[in-house]
Amino acid sequence: MSRWRQSVVEIQTRKRQVNECERAQAALSKVTACFQQMATSLGSNMDGSFLREELEETRTVAHKICSGLHRRLLSLLIEMEQGQEDKEQVERLWVIFLSSLENFQQDLKKVKVLQEIFPLTQRKDRQALVNTGYVGGTSEVAARAAMVQTPWLSVEETASPDLKNHIVEIDVLLEEMFQRVNVPLWSVEPTQPSWLEGVSTQDGDLTHGSIRVASSGTQLSNKPK
Amino acid sequence: MTVRSDRDHGQRYRPRMSCLKKVEATVVQMQDPSTGVKGANQKLNVTTIPHAITGQDIVAWITKNMNMDNDEAQAFGTMLVAFGYIYPLQDHKKLVLRPDGSLYRFQTPYFWPVQKWKAEDTDYAIYLAKRNIRKKGVLDAYEQEEYNKLHKWMNHKWDFIVMQAKEQYHAGKARQKADRVVFDCKERAYWIVHRPPPQTHSAMDYGLDRHIDPNAEEKKTYDYYRRINIYTQQAIMRSRVKSSVSLGALVKYMTTFKNHDPFLVPCLPSNPWQTDDDSYWELNKPDVEIPTKMRVERWSFSFYELLNDPRGRADFKIFLKKEFSGENLAFWEAAEELKWGTAASMSEKVEHIFKTFLAPGAPRWINIDGRTMGLTVKGLEHPHRYVLDAAQTHIFMLMKKDTFYRYLKSPVYKEIQKKAISPAPHDFSEAQLQQNMRNRRPSINPIITWQKEQEEKAKAAAAAGPVDIKKLMASKLDRK
Numbered sequence: 001m002s003r004w005r006q007s008v009v010e011i012q013t014r015k016r017q018v019n020e021c022e023r024a025q026a027a028l029s030k031v032t033a034c035f036q037q038m039a040t041s042l043g044s045n046m047d048g049s050f051l052r053e054e055l056e057e058t059r060t061v062a063h064k065i066c067s068g069l070h071r072r073l074l075s076l077l078i079e080m081e082q083g084q085e086d087k088e089q090v091e092r093l094w095v096i097f098l099s100s101l102e103n104f105q106q107d108l109k110k111v112k113v114l115q116e117i118f119p120l121t122q123r124k125d126r127q128a129l130v131n132t133g134y135v136g137g138t139s140e141v142a143a144r145a146a147m148v149q150t151p152w153l154s155v156e157e158t159a160s161p162d163l164k165n166h167i168v169e170i171d172v173l174l175e176e177m178f179q180r181v182n183v184p185l186w187s188v189e190p191t192q193p194s195w196l197e198g199v200s201t202q203d204g205d206l207t208h209g210s211i212r213v214a215s216s217g218t219q220l221s222n223k224p225k
Numbered sequence: 226m227t228v229r230s231d232r233d234h235g236q237r238y239r240p241r242m243s244c245l246k247k248v249e250a251t252v253v254q255m256q257d258p259s260t261g262v263k264g265a266n267q268k269l270n271v272t273t274i275p276h277a278i279t280g281q282d283i284v285a286w287i288t289k290n291m292n293m294d295n296d297e298a299q300a301f302g303t304m305l306v307a308f309g310y311i312y313p314l315q316d317h318k319k320l321v322l323r324p325d326g327s328l329y330r331f332q333t334p335y336f337w338p339v340q341k342w343k344a345e346d347t348d349y350a351i352y353l354a355k356r357n358i359r360k361k362g363v364l365d366a367y368e369q370e371e372y373n374k375l376h377k378w379m380n381h382k383w384d385f386i387v388m389q390a391k392e393q394y395h396a397g398k399a400r401q402k403a404d405r406v407v408f409d410c411k412e413r414a415y416w417i418v419h420r421p422p423p424q425t426h427s428a429m430d431y432g433l434d435r436h437i438d439p440n441a442e443e444k445k446t447y448d449y450y451r452r453i454n455i456y457t458q459q460a461i462m463r464s465r466v467k468s469s470v471s472l473g474a475l476v477k478y479m480t481t482f483k484n485h486d487p488f489l490v491p492c493l494p495s496n497p498w499q500t501d502d503d504s505y506w507e508l509n510k511p512d513v514e515i516p517t518k519m520r521v522e523r524w525s526f527s528f529y530e531l532l533n534d535p536r537g538r539a540d541f542k543i544f545l546k547k548e549f550s551g552e553n554l555a556f557w558e559a560a561e562e563l564k565w566g567t568a569a570s571m572s573e574k575v576e577h578i579f580k581t582f583l584a585p586g587a588p589r590w591i592n593i594d595g596r597t598m599g600l601t602v603k604g605l606e607h608p609h610r611y612v613l614d615a616a617q618t619h620i621f622m623l624m625k626k627d628t629f630y631r632y633l634k635s636p637v638y639k640e641i642q643k644k645a646i647s648p649a650p651h652d653f654s655e656a657q658l659q660q661n662m663r664n665r666r667p668s669i670n671p672i673i674t675w676q677k678e679q680e681e682k683a684k685a686a687a688a689a690g691p692v693d694i695k696k697l698m699a700s701k702l703d704r705k
Contacts, residue, residue: 026388033392037400040408043334045276092384099385103347110342114334117249130256131264131276132333132411136401144399190383194376196358196390 017076018086021093023151024069025100031062032104034145037138039107042114044132049120054142055111060160062104065150070173073097077181088189095188098177105170112163236434242340245308249337252310255286256331262286267314267328272403277314277328284324299324307428309338312414318422330407336415338429344419347386350375352416354390367423481526485519493519495651501661503668508648511535512681518647525633528625532557544637550628552589553620556582560617564610575608583616593619 035058041051076090119125161169255261263286267277280302287298302322305311306329313319314328322329353372356363364372376383397405421427443449484490497503508517516536524531524540531537538554545551559578566574582591583602593601597615604612632638653661 029385029388029392030396033389033396034399036393037396037408040333040335040411095381096385096388099347099382100389103385103389106342106345106348110335110339113339117334127257127259128253130253130331130334131258133267133274133276133330133407134333134404135275136404138400140399141396144396185381188381190380190387192384192387194373194383196354196387 014076014079014086017072018089018093020151021069021072021076021090024065024072025093025096027148027151028062028065028069028097028100028104030148031058031065031145032100032107034058034141035062035104036107037141038145039111039114041134041138042111043118043130044134045129046132046134046137047118047120047129051138052115052120054138058142058145059108059163059166061145061148061150063160063166065148066101066104066170066173068150069097070177074177074180077183091183092188092191094177094181094183095185098174098185101170101174105167105174108163108167108170112167115163236436238435238438239340239343240431240435240439242338242431245338245340248305248308248310251291252305252331254290255283265328267330269403269406272406274403274407277330278311280323280325280327280329283311283322283329295324304428307418307426309336309415309418309428312410312417314410317410317414318417318425320417320425320428330410332414333411336411338418344416346375347379347382349416349420350379350386351390351393352412354386355394358390358394365422371420485523491650493517493650494648495653500651500653500658501665502651502653504648504651506668508646512677516641516645518642518645521642521645524638528621528629531629531632540637540641541632544632544635545628547635547637548628548631552582552591553624553628555589556591557617557620557624560613560620563613568610571608571610575605575612578613579605591616591620592623 035055038051038055038058041047042055073090073094077094080087080090118128258264262278263282264275265277265279265282267274283302283305284295284298287293287301288295291298291301293301299322302311302324303320306313306322307320309320310332311322311329312332313321313323314330316327349371353364353368353375357372379386397408400408418427419429437443487496492505494504494508495502497505507513509520511534513536520534520536524534524537531541542551542554545554556578559574559582563571563574563578579602581587581589583598583605584590593616597619601613601616
């Protein structure tokens with residue numbers, strides 16, 4: 001009966017917030033993927049101060065999205081009432097965000113270690129960079145990451161931490177997230193089918209992958225030939 | 226999502242792999258453009274990708290800079306490939322170093338193996354999903370299996386995996402074509418090392434996880450010092466043996482057994498683990514009719530060897546039957562059965578043993594000294610597993626000091642020595658070895674082996690019941 005108490009405005013606001021979070025999650029995915037692609041060039045012959053700067057910028061963008069998304073999702077979950085319609089959706093977003101954070105933190109740790117192994121402070125350090133066969137740089141990837149915009153209109157001023165503190169901060173964030181909200185992780189159902197259609201599709205019986213797919217298919221035995 | 230809990234007492238630290246740091250230093254030296262391995266170019270359709278190295282150049286560099294001979298350099302190179310620091314450009318699934326013109330390339334440091342982190346299942350799922358997105362149906366059979374398994378285990382974060390796979394795919398597309406190919410090869414090489422295809426050996430195999438982080442320093446608390454104290458005190462209290470004595474025993478053991486060690490002398494006909502031909506195991510089965518010469522020679526080393534080998538024990542039994550002194554061995558076997566048998570059957574076994582071997586006037590009465598006999602009979606009132614230990618040791622010594630040497634000089638043993646076969650060593654060509662590998666079959670079901678053993682035991686027990694000496698003498702007298 002409580003949903004009738006919510007005014008139309010409240011319902012609309014909540015819907016808008018949930019959509020914002022979905023878009024933010026997509027943006028975060030994009031940024032972390034670009035970050036990983038750039039990180040694979042660390043220590044190779046394409047490494048340089050330019051690459052490291054690009055990495056820093058991407059990391060700041062990711063940090064902004066992370067902190068904003070964290071705050072909004074938390075408030076959504078805390079405000080959630082019994083029998084809320086979008087409970088499943090918000091919980092799914094929560095789990096995706098948690099996994100995303102963990103994955104990103106792993107990449108951050110790797111980047112930190114690699115930057116320590118291959119310091120670029122002296123000229124002779126460039127000789128230690130491994131000749132891996134890369135020819136071009138990752139500037140297009142960095143541009144792709146830079147094009148990502150945070151979906152909320154208000155600009156929040158949060159200081160961006162350096163690499164080491166960022167890793168620690170994510171640890172704290174994860175700890176807090178586990179303690180404050182009790183979401184049973186294994187009750188979340190995915191919306192994506194298990195075997196996705198390839199980009200070059202010939203046979204189209206599987207629904208093409210997009211974030212929100214109507215079929216909640218978990219087709220385990222659907223093996224492509 | 227990984228489950229985190231302070232009370233998680235699971236083992237999750239990987240053992241120290243200090244070789245990785247040393248290998249990394251070598252690899253950095255190797256890739257040095259001036260002093261490292263000579264580089265070549267890889268031609269791929271119309272593009273040329275630099276920084277490829279040939280196998281023979283790698284071996285040559287290692288031989289020169291690390292002062293090794295060719296074979297060792299090749300083994301070292303294979304180790305580099307197996308760990309994933311260098312990956313082959315042709316035949317990416319076989320992680321060996323070929324000392325010919327086949328091309329290799331250095332792996333980017335992001336994909337180097339690290340001791341404290343293991344390759345995560347989430348990342349593997351993202352990688353497989355990415356490959357599937359790029360081109361449907363490109364995953365191997367074992368990869369498809371893994372994919373389905375991961376989908377089941379990580380069902381709750383499947384949306385994340387798919388999303389991340391798509392984004393990584395698009396991020397990769399933003400690079401130049403040649404770099405994209407290089408990156409794909411590198412990623413694939415990384416996952417071949419960390420999720421090896423079935424029936425291949427993985428260099429990252431490290432055994433069990435540890436409970437304690439091997440990289441962390443142990444805090445010197447009161448408990449720690451208490452443990453060290455107890456350990457040192459116990460070490461001091463241990464009984465000492467002169468090193469000349471213990472070393473002498475070791476030397477004697479080694480000179481006796483050195484021809485029987487498959488590491489030092491190749492076992493005949495061939496080592497099944499190496500050639501996939503199991504004739505060695507077939508010829509040395511416990512119930513084989515004609516044993517091999519090596520086996521028969523081993524029986525003469527010590528009585529313990531003879532008794533432990535089932536074929537040897539059977540031969541010894543034949544000899545004892547001829548000598549009419551089988552009761553010692555029978556008692557020894559009965560005592561073994563009591564030691565290793567079930568607790569429920571203990572009391573009836575003890576009864577049977579007493580009636581057959583120990584009671585005065587028993588059909589197979591064993592000849593042990595009065596003191597031991599007294600102790601044993603008294604212990605039989607409250608039987609436990611080791612109640613016959615003293616008697617068994619006495620009988621063992623009796624057999625060892627007397628019967629064993631008679632056995633070694635007996636015609637039974639000499640005959641089996643003559644009959645024993647010495648198989649010729651196998652000499653398989655490469656093609657035959659491949660054939661053997663393909664023809665590997667599982668051996669006989671252990672349940673069937675156990676059933677056969679039980680049948681044999683039942684037959685033996687029925688046949689060699691308590692020998693009624695009276696009846697036997699009566700039959701002999703009758704013949705007269």
